[in-house]
Every structure is written in structure tokens, then in C-alpha cells.
Amino acid sequence: MTKTKGAVPRRILLAIELLLIAALYNYAGLMPETFGGRPLLLAAAALSVSACADTPTSVICGALCGVLADIFSCGGIGFYAIALSLCGYAIPELLSKKLNPNFYSALILIFSASVITITARYAVNAFTYGFADSAVLYLYHGLSKIVLTFTAAVPLYFLNRLILGGGR
DSSP: OOOOTTHHHHHHHHHHHHHHHHHHHHSTTTSOOBTTBOOOHHHHHHHHHHHHSOHHHHHHHHHHHHHHHHHHTTSOTTHHHHHHHHHHHHHHHHHHHTSOOSHHHHHHHHHHHHHHHHHHHHHHHHHHHOOTTHHHHIIIIIHHHHHHHHHHHHHHHHHHHHHTTSOO
């Protein structure tokens, strides 16, 4: 592994950013609730880092954000950690090997990963707990959560591009 100049301070800034986002997410009443859904700020942060960083950094960030999201969402530890780690692997690989690495392709991947992750979470909850009105719950809470998460990911993408030194 080659050492790049300034990698340690950048990763320290990234860790501070993630801790601040985790604190903002966990602070009651600070995040707006649209149709009962709040943005998953930790997922937005992990996806925006994935669009800007290399694969190992993205996977570690996805796992860390996933564990924190699992803890703060009162669910079992595991779903978001696995899902965001997979996104942390897939997004940089797709941007480096299959797609033209620019702002628009990064946004498309962030939106797609948001839709897949949040929809899969609602599907797992529906099949595991057997909610009778899971489609209505997804319609009112899930779709607003997707839109708010993607909206939060856009400014975080620019912040992470600044922190990580340009990125894509």
C-alpha cells in the first residue's frame, strides 16, 4: 500500500465528520420529519464517502456508519452495517471500472443505493415481523426517507470531495 501525503489528517477529518453526523442524527427533534420519515444521515454520509474515496476507505466508512445506524435505529446490529459496507465496495468499483467517474454518475449511484438499502430494510422488517400494512408504511415513511437521505447526501458529497482531496 502506498502512502499518500495528507492521508491521515484527511481520515481524521472524515472521522470527526462522521461523529458529528451521528450526534446530529441522534439528537431528538433536530432533523425534520416529513410524513414521519427522517433522513438516514449516516447512510447519506457513507454513500457520499463511497462516491469520493477509494474502496478500502469506503468499506470501512460504510461499516462504521452502518453499525452506528443500527445502534441508533434501535434495531439489531447487522443490516445497515452489511448493506452500507456492500455499497462502500460497489460504488467505488463501479465508478472506477464501469462508469465515467463524474458528479452525475455518483449521484445516480447514491440515489440507487439509497433506494435499494431503504427498500431492503422495509422488506426485511415486513417479512420478519409480518406487518399487515407494510406497503402503506413504506409508501408514507420509506419514500420520504429515501428522498430526504438523497437530499442530505448531495451536500455531504461536496463536503467529502473537499475533505478527501477532490475524489471524483
